[in-house]
Amino acid sequence: MRDRQLMRVIYLALAGSGARIRDIFTGASGLSAYEQYLAHLHAHHPAAQPLSREEFFRSEQTARWDGVRRCC
Amino acid sequence: MQKLIGIALAVIGAVAVSGIALNRGEPINALWILAAAVCLYTIGYRFYAAWITARVLSTDTTRATPAERLDNGRDFVPTPRWVVFGHHFAAIAGPGPLIGPTLAAQFGYLPGTLWILTGSVLGGCVQDMVILFLSTRRNGRSLGQMARDELGPLGGFAAQFGTLAIMIILIAVLGLVVVNAMKHSPWASATVFATIPIAMLVGFYMRGIRPGRVLEGSAIGIALLLLAVVGGGWIDHHPVLRTWFDHDGPALAWFVMGYGFVAAILPVWMLLAPRDYLSTFLKLGTVVLLAIAIVVMQPELKMPALTRFIDGTGPIFSGKLFPFVFITIACGAISGFHSLIASGTTPKLIRTEADVRLVGYGSMMLESFVAIMAMIAATLLDPGVYFAINSSLAALGGSPDAAVATLTSWGFPVTIGQMQALANEVGEATLFARTGGAPSLAVGMASIFSSVFGARLLAIWYHFAIMFEAVFILTTLDAGTRVGRFMVQDALGQLWEPFGRTSWYPSVILASALVVTGWGYFLYVGVIDPYGGINILWPLFGIANQMLAGIALAIATAIFLKTGRARYCWVTGFPLAWLAVVTTTAAWQKLFSLDPKIGFLAGAADLAEKLAAGALAMDRAAVAGKLMINLRIDAALTAFFLLVLWVVILDMLRIGWRAYRSEPLTAATEAPYQRTQYAGVANA
Numbered sequence: 045m046r047d048r049q050l051m052r053v054i055y056l057a058l059a060g061s062g063a064r065i066r067d068i069f070t071g072a073s074g075l076s077a078y079e080q081y082l083a084h085l086h087a088h089h090p091a092a093q094p095l096s097r098e099e100f101f102r103s104e105q106t107a108r109w110d111g112v113r114r115c116c
Numbered sequence: 117m118q119k120l121i122g123i124a125l126a127v128i129g130a131v132a133v134s135g136i137a138l139n140r141g142e143p144i145n146a147l148w149i150l151a152a153a154v155c156l157y158t159i160g161y162r163f164y165a166a167w168i169t170a171r172v173l174s175t176d177t178t179r180a181t182p183a184e185r186l187d188n189g190r191d192f193v194p195t196p197r198w199v200v201f202g203h204h205f206a207a208i209a210g211p212g213p214l215i216g217p218t219l220a221a222q223f224g225y226l227p228g229t230l231w232i233l234t235g236s237v238l239g240g241c242v243q244d245m246v247i248l249f250l251s252t253r254r255n256g257r258s259l260g261q262m263a264r265d266e267l268g269p270l271g272g273f274a275a276q277f278g279t280l281a282i283m284i285i286l287i288a289v290l291g292l293v294v295v296n297a298m299k300h301s302p303w304a305s306a307t308v309f310a311t312i313p314i315a316m317l318v319g320f321y322m323r324g325i326r327p328g329r330v331l332e333g334s335a336i337g338i339a340l341l342l343l344a345v346v347g348g349g350w351i352d353h354h355p356v357l358r359t360w361f362d363h364d365g366p367a368l369a370w371f372v373m374g375y376g377f378v379a380a381i382l383p384v385w386m387l388l389a390p391r392d393y394l395s396t397f398l399k400l401g402t403v404v405l406l407a408i409a410i411v412v413m414q415p416e417l418k419m420p421a422l423t424r425f426i427d428g429t430g431p432i433f434s435g436k437l438f439p440f441v442f443i444t445i446a447c448g449a450i451s452g453f454h455s456l457i458a459s460g461t462t463p464k465l466i467r468t469e470a471d472v473r474l475v476g477y478g479s480m481m482l483e484s485f486v487a488i489m490a491m492i493a494a495t496l497l498d499p500g501v502y503f504a505i506n507s508s509l510a511a512l513g514g515s516p517d518a519a520v521a522t523l524t525s526w527g528f529p530v531t532i533g534q535m536q537a538l539a540n541e542v543g544e545a546t547l548f549a550r551t552g553g554a555p556s557l558a559v560g561m562a563s564i565f566s567s568v569f570g571a572r573l574l575a576i577w578y579h580f581a582i583m584f585e586a587v588f589i590l591t592t593l594d595a596g597t598r599v600g601r602f603m604v605q606d607a608l609g610q611l612w613e614p615f616g617r618t619s620w621y622p623s624v625i626l627a628s629a630l631v632v633t634g635w636g637y638f639l640y641v642g643v644i645d646p647y648g649g650i651n652i653l654w655p656l657f658g659i660a661n662q663m664l665a666g667i668a669l670a671i672a673t674a675i676f677l678k679t680g681r682a683r684y685c686w687v688t689g690f691p692l693a694w695l696a697v698v699t700t701t702a703a704w705q706k707l708f709s710l711d712p713k714i715g716f717l718a719g720a721a722d723l724a725e726k727l728a729a730g731a732l733a734m735d736r737a738a739v740a741g742k743l744m745i746n747l748r749i750d751a752a753l754t755a756f757f758l759l760v761l762w763v764v765i766l767d768m769l770r771i772g773w774r775a776y777r778s779e780p781l782t783a784a785t786e787a788p789y790q791r792t793q794y795a796g797v798a799n800a
Contacts, residue, residue: 054408064198071195071202072396078328084189101328104190105389114392114595115208115453 078104122162129155143416146492149229150410153488157481160237165245165477172676172684173249175469180792182255183466192256194467197474203465205479206396207457208244209403211290211588212447212661213487218553218560219654220444221494221502222430224422227441228491235442235449236484239691243665244454245476246672246688251459252466253786259459259668265785266674267767274760275667279456280603281753282660284631286453287376287596288638289653290589295368295643296552296650297582302361303543305368307348307579308586309361311391312375314340318390330393337394341587345580349543365643372593373636379594380601380628388594395591402584403482406489406561409568419495419502424526431507432551433651434713439701443658448487450691452664454480468792493560500530501538501547505556508648509549516548543575551648554585600631641746644739652716655706656750662699663761666692670768677772678781685772696765703758707751716751720744 058065078100085094095103132152169175183194195203220228251257257265260279264272298305318337326332351357363371379387428436433444447453458476466472494502500523504512512519516532523530539547542562547555558581565577602618604627609616615623642649669692676685709715712722720743726732727740774781 051412054411067196067198068202068205069397069400071199071204072206072400080193080195081189084187084193088187088189098327101322102385105385114592115210115212115447115451115457 122159125155125158125162129159143418144421146410146415146417146496149225149417149488149492152229153233153485156233156237157485160241161473161477161481164237165241165473168242168245168687169249169473172681172687173246173472175249175472176789177468177470178791179469180790181252181463181466181468182787183464184792184794185787185790186255186464191461192464195465197467197471200462200465200467200471200475201479202400204248204457204462204475205482206399207461208451208454208479209399209483209486210447210592211293211585212451212453213483214490214557214585214588215293215553215654216445216447216658217487217491218494218557219432219506219650220441221419221491222423222425222432222506223437223441224426225417225419225491225495226421227426227437228445229488231441231445232449232484232487232491235445236480236487239665239694240448240450240454240484241477241480242687242691243450243452243668243672244458244480245472247455247668248458248463248466248476249469249472250672250675252463252469252472255787256461256463257459257785259455259671262459262671262785263667263764265782266671266678267764267771268782271667271671271764271767274763275664275671276603278660278664278667278757278760280600281756282453282657282664283596283600283603284634285638285653285657285660285753287593287600287635288642289650289657290592291369291372291376291635291639292642292649292653293552293554294586294589294593295365295372295639296550296648297554297558297586298363298368299365299550300362300546301544302358303348303352303575303579304582304586305361305363306351306357307344307583308590310344310347311341311394311583311587311590312387314344315387315391315394318394319386322390322393323385333390334393334397337390338397341394341398341583342580345576345583348579349575352543366640369636369640369643372639373632375590376593376597376635377628377632380597380631381624384598388591388598391587391591391594395587398584398587403486403489406493406564407485409564410489410492412568413564415492415496415564415567417492417495418497419499423499428711428714431503431511433655434711435655435702435705439698439705440655442698443655443662443702445487446658446661446665448484448490450662450665450695451483452661452666452668455664455668468794490557493557493564496563497556497560498528498530498534500524500528501535501559502556503528504530504535505547505550505559506553507549508551508646508651510646510648511651512549516546519548541574542578544578549648551650553650554582557585558582597628597631597635600634601627604630638746641742645743645746646736646739652747652750655702656753659699659703659706659754659757662695663757666695666699666761667764669695670764674768674771677768677775682772682775692765696761699761700758703754706754707758716747716754720747720751723747 078097081100082094085092129152132148132155183192186192187194217228217232254262260272260276263275298308314337318333321336322330322333351361426437428434462475466475503523504519509515509519512522520530520532535547539545542559558578561581562574562577566574605616605618605623608627614620617623638653642653669688672688673685673692676682705714706716710718712719723740723744727737732740771781
């Protein structure tokens with residue numbers, strides 16, 4: 045019984061910070077990089093032709109790994 | 117209202133900490149530790165971190181960050197604060213905070229827990245936040261560049277060379293942890309091997325089938341990984357298949373070396389990047405799941421607050437409580453490695469200086485919390501079981517029978533039957549002498565998970581935990597070897613230009629081979645060492661990591677001294693002084709202690725003497741020559757780390773002295789002020 049209440053509290057706490065958790069996951073995995081890139085291009089260089097999702101992903105993936113990116 | 121909450125937290129925190137400290141002689145509940153941790157973090161974050169950002173760093177929300185000024189949509193991108201938090205946490209959190217506390221639990225739960233809490237709140241979180249801020253003010257410069265700009269060429273060289281050395285030791289020790297977890301365990305080996313084709317499959321999916329769809333690819337990958345855990349169990353029960361995956365330590369060490377070499381020269385999309393996605397999702401998921409499970413299970417800690425091994429005679433690693441608990445737990449309390457991340461990619465994402473506290477201080481708080489959970493998972497085991505898993509047989513008398521007798525005589529009763537029953541339950545042949553921390557953590561995690569999510573699945577949970585740790589470790593191993601490769605190529609490029617071309621294959625292969633040989637050597641010697649190798653390599657890694665933290669804190673202190681903030685220089689100066697004392701004492705003992713179990717040189721001399729007298733058993737005599745050379749190399753490395761640390765500290769003091777005497781200093785390197793264009797931010 046006590047455990048069930050505890051689970052409920054945990055559930056509510058997690059549900060209440062849903063957007064935050066989504067943001068953390070996004071940042072951790074780099075999920076929104078392409079959308080950010082499009083937004084940037086749109087805002088700063090409206091005339092430029094954006095890369096497609098595929099092209100962007102390819103160039104980005106190589107660039108992501110040229111330094112210390114993971115720790116102990 | 118805020119103050120009331122603060123006071124309430126302080127009271128709860130004080131009660132919880134004193135509850136932990138005073139509750140001797142009877143088992144304490146893990147919830148006390150969690151409560152103490154959460155309260156201390158909250159107080160540290162709300163008061164200390166807020167004071168540092170306001171008074172010492174003087175963060176300025178009207179100042180445009182490099183992400184805004186240099187926004188290019190690629191590496192410089194103004195990013196929402198929780199997204200940066202997730203990015204930064206995923207980058208700093210690796211297997212370190214899981215392994216260190218597990219080993220340090222040999223002193224009891226109290227010393228490690230107190231160090232994790234105070235070390236992070238006053239040291240590690242401060243270091244991460246301050247370096248992140250200083251790098252943000254300098255257009256995202258790296259630690260090495262800042263060392264050169266602020267201290268001089270000598271400091272810069274020391275920081276760069278120290279980074280390469282720590283990388284080599286880190287990869288070697290992590291490789292050893294994986295090898296020890298897979299040794300003669302078909303289930304663990306099959307599961308860990310399966311992670312490689314799974315990562316490549318995800319890589320092909322994200323590259324060729326559905327390009328850029330990271331979430332889909334990762335979801336498929338995670339499902340396959342879970343399947344691999346179950347499939348490993350099936351292989352383990354198959355009479356023929358299981359022999360394919362049953363290997364001894366040296367064979368697995370060669371496999372790990374070959375894997376590291378291949379991973380360093382393959383294109384990133386094939387192995388590295390997809391594995392990183394998988395490990396990130398696993399990491400976040402498991403951390404959350406573990407926290408929930410501990411809160412629900414509310415386990416009692418069976419380990420005493422302090423054990424007899426604070427006198428330095430511990431079977432897992434030798435050395436007294438001071439300084440070795442502070443060396444063993446580096447990640448989770450203070451980790452120099454983090455300063456490389458805090459001065460690399462993260463500062464280029466910070467949207468406003470107001471976010472520095474959450475990203476720098478907050479991420480490290482979460483990492484420290486992971487270390488606390490690892491400590492709980494280690495100390496809820498029966499102490500006898502914990503020591504039987506984590507000590508080498510050589511340290512406990514040579515055989516399982518002798519080991520249980522020794523442990524029982526020390527007051528940690530355990531029986532062969534108990535160990536065998538546990539091994540059967542988790543689906544392993546034996547749990548004796550599974551050094552490295554991974555198996556014991558896996559047993560702890562499995563018992564937490566299975567008590568909350570289904571008791572029948574202990575074996576599945578155990579191998580899930582092993583797979584989870586292995587995925588972490590192999591990610592660091594891939595990425596570290598690759599970074600080492602770039603560093604070596606950079607250095608070789610100064611000798612002969614073509615070596616510097618990062619995609620010229622002869623250079624790629626030569627540099628990768630050099631790096632793999634570097635860590636492979638330490639890994640191999642660790643594997644053949646009858647004492648398990650961890651007892652030598654982990655302290656070496658701890659010393660290296662604390663040395664790097666010392667360099668980072670010295671740079672920050674030098675900047676405070678140069679920019680007229682000398683009265684606040686204790687904020688980084690105090691943790692620096694503590695690290696200098698701890699690291700110097702530990703390094704000194706590792707070099708010059710006459711106890712062959714502690715001192716590297718004494719250990720080598722002792723082996724030579726016993727070898728000459730014919731007092732070594734056949735199997736030990738066969739490897740004694742290699743061990744002796746290795747101990748001397750370890751001694752040389754320790755001396756080098758110590759030297760680097762003091763060169764940087766003295767360089768910092770020289771700058772402080774010049775600032776005090778008002779003598780000319782190298783110019784400040786902060787990027788000039790520019791007002792932010794973000795509406796609302798400036799007034800917020």
